[in-house]
Amino acid sequence: MSQTLAYQFNRLLRGSVPFAITVLLAxxxxxxxxxxxxxxxxxxxxxxxxxxxxxxRPYLMGAPLCFVLGLLSDFLTGAPLGLSSFLYLLIHAIAVSQRRIFIGKAFVLTWFGYFLIAFIIAILSWIIACLYSLAILPLTPILVQYALSLLVFPLFAWGFGMLQNNLLRLT
Amino acid sequence: MAPRQGKVFKLAWPLKTIIQRSAFLALISLAIALLFLGKANIGVVEKMRTTATDFLAPILATISEPVDAFHKGVARVQKLTSLIEENERLREENARLLKWQAAGRTLEQENENFRQLLNALSDPLVLPITARVVGDSGGPFVRTLLLNAGRRDGVRVGQAVVAPLGLVGRIAEVGERSARVLLLTDLNSRIPVVMEKSRHKGILVGDNSSSPLLDFLPTNAKVAPGDRVVTSGDGGMLPAGRPIGFVSSVTERGIRVQAYADWTRLEYVSVLRYDLPGMSSPDMNPGDLGESRLDAK
Known part of the structure; x- marks a missing residue:
C-alpha cells in the first residue's frame, strides 16, 4: 500500500514538473x-x-493551468490582468489541436509551428493592448520580443526534451 | 495523469471532450472578463494584484539575489580593467566638485538668510525610503518596476520614485510589503514638470517609447535640445526641482525628453515620502514619522 502511495506521490511530483518549470520561467x-x-x-x-x-504532454498542461500561469505572468509584469491568460489559452488550444502534426516529426517543424503561432499571438497581443489602452503602442518592441523568443526556442525545447525523456517518460 | 484506456473511457470520450471544450471556453471568457474588469478600474482587481505581488515580491527578491551578485561581479571585473583611468578621472572630478561644494554652501547659507528676511516658508521635509527593485516589466506592454517595500514601510500611491541620477516614476499600486512603480516612460505616466531655466510648466507624457513626450507647454515657450527638465511639484505629490532629464529632440511632432535615470542599473531606488502640510491627507502620503517601520531604527 505504502509503495503505491509513494508511487502515486512520485507520479504527482513528476507530473507537476511542466507546471513548476513554467512558474519558474515566468x-x-x-x-x-x-x-x-x-x-x-x-x-x-x-x-x-x-x-x-x-x-x-497536453494532460500535464491543461487549460486551467494555462489560465493560472497567465494570471501569474500578469501579476508579475503588471500587464493588464487576463491578457496573458487569454494568450496562453490560445497557444494551448492551437498547439493541442495541431499536435499530431508536430509529434514525432523533425524539430524544425515544431520550430516552424512556433514561428507561425507566436507571430499570430504577438500581433494579437499588440491589438488587444492597443484596444486596452486606447492608443497605438509601438510595435517594434513586440516584434523584437517575438524574434528573441524564436531564437531561444530551440534551447528551451532542448531543455524540455531532456526533462521529458528523463523525468516524464512514464507519465 | 495519462488517460487510462478502457471501455468506460471510450464511452465517456465525447462527454470528456464536451467538458474540456466548455471549460476552455469558460476560461477564455473569464480572461476577457478580467480584462474588462481591470479596464473599468474595479477595486477587486487591484486588490488581487497587490495581494499577489505581496506574495511574489519576497520570492523574486530571493531569485534576484544571485543575479545581482553575478552582475556585481561582472561590473567589478570591468572596473578592474580601467582602474587607473577611473582613478584619474575621479580625482579631477573630486577637485571640481569640491569647488562646487564650497559654492553650494555659500549659496545655501545666502538662500537661508534671504528666506529668513522674507519670512518665506521652507519646503516640506522629504524622507526617502530605500527599496530594492525585485522585478522589471518583463514584457513589451507596460513599463513598471516591482519594489520590495510597501504600505508598512510608508509607501503610498503617487509618491515619486528616484534613482541616483533622476526621477524614475511614481508609485502606482501598493501592497502591504510590495509596490509597483509606473515608470515615466509608461503609456499611463503623466508627470508635472517645469523647464529648469525658463520656468515654463508642462506635463511629461509617457508613450511606452524610451523618451517621453513633453506636452502642454505654453505656446510661446522656447525649447532647445539640452534644456534641463525638473519636477514642478504641481499637484502636491512630488517634491519640486527634482531632476528628470533633458530635452533630446524638438520636432514638429513634439518635444522628446531623455531621462537621466540609468534604466539598466536600477537595483535600489528611493521612494520619496513627502508631505505638504494641510494639503495631502495622511492616508495618502504619511508625514507622521512614527508610522513607518523603517523609522523605528
Missing amino acids: LMSVVPIGISGYAIVTPSFAAISVFYWSIH
Whole structure:
C-alpha cells in the first residue's frame, strides 16, 4: 500500500514538473538582469513552455493551468490582468489541436509551428493592448520580443526534451 | 495523469471532450472578463494584484539575489580593467566638485538668510525610503518596476520614485510589503514638470517609447535640445526641482525628453515620502514619522 502511495506521490511530483518549470520561467522573466532595454523585450519563456508542453504532454498542461500561469505572468509584469491568460489559452488550444502534426516529426517543424503561432499571438497581443489602452503602442518592441523568443526556442525545447525523456517518460 | 484506456473511457470520450471544450471556453471568457474588469478600474482587481505581488515580491527578491551578485561581479571585473583611468578621472572630478561644494554652501547659507528676511516658508521635509527593485516589466506592454517595500514601510500611491541620477516614476499600486512603480516612460505616466531655466510648466507624457513626450507647454515657450527638465511639484505629490532629464529632440511632432535615470542599473531606488502640510491627507502620503517601520531604527 505504502509503495503505491509513494508511487502515486512520485507520479504527482513528476507530473507537476511542466507546471513548476513554467512558474519558474515566468518568475525568471521579470528578474532584473541589467541589460539595457532587455526588460522590454524579454522573451516570453512561459509562452514557449506552454506551447511545448501543450504539444508533448497536453494532460500535464491543461487549460486551467494555462489560465493560472497567465494570471501569474500578469501579476508579475503588471500587464493588464487576463491578457496573458487569454494568450496562453490560445497557444494551448492551437498547439493541442495541431499536435499530431508536430509529434514525432523533425524539430524544425515544431520550430516552424512556433514561428507561425507566436507571430499570430504577438500581433494579437499588440491589438488587444492597443484596444486596452486606447492608443497605438509601438510595435517594434513586440516584434523584437517575438524574434528573441524564436531564437531561444530551440534551447528551451532542448531543455524540455531532456526533462521529458528523463523525468516524464512514464507519465 | 495519462488517460487510462478502457471501455468506460471510450464511452465517456465525447462527454470528456464536451467538458474540456466548455471549460476552455469558460476560461477564455473569464480572461476577457478580467480584462474588462481591470479596464473599468474595479477595486477587486487591484486588490488581487497587490495581494499577489505581496506574495511574489519576497520570492523574486530571493531569485534576484544571485543575479545581482553575478552582475556585481561582472561590473567589478570591468572596473578592474580601467582602474587607473577611473582613478584619474575621479580625482579631477573630486577637485571640481569640491569647488562646487564650497559654492553650494555659500549659496545655501545666502538662500537661508534671504528666506529668513522674507519670512518665506521652507519646503516640506522629504524622507526617502530605500527599496530594492525585485522585478522589471518583463514584457513589451507596460513599463513598471516591482519594489520590495510597501504600505508598512510608508509607501503610498503617487509618491515619486528616484534613482541616483533622476526621477524614475511614481508609485502606482501598493501592497502591504510590495509596490509597483509606473515608470515615466509608461503609456499611463503623466508627470508635472517645469523647464529648469525658463520656468515654463508642462506635463511629461509617457508613450511606452524610451523618451517621453513633453506636452502642454505654453505656446510661446522656447525649447532647445539640452534644456534641463525638473519636477514642478504641481499637484502636491512630488517634491519640486527634482531632476528628470533633458530635452533630446524638438520636432514638429513634439518635444522628446531623455531621462537621466540609468534604466539598466536600477537595483535600489528611493521612494520619496513627502508631505505638504494641510494639503495631502495622511492616508495618502504619511508625514507622521512614527508610522513607518523603517523609522523605528
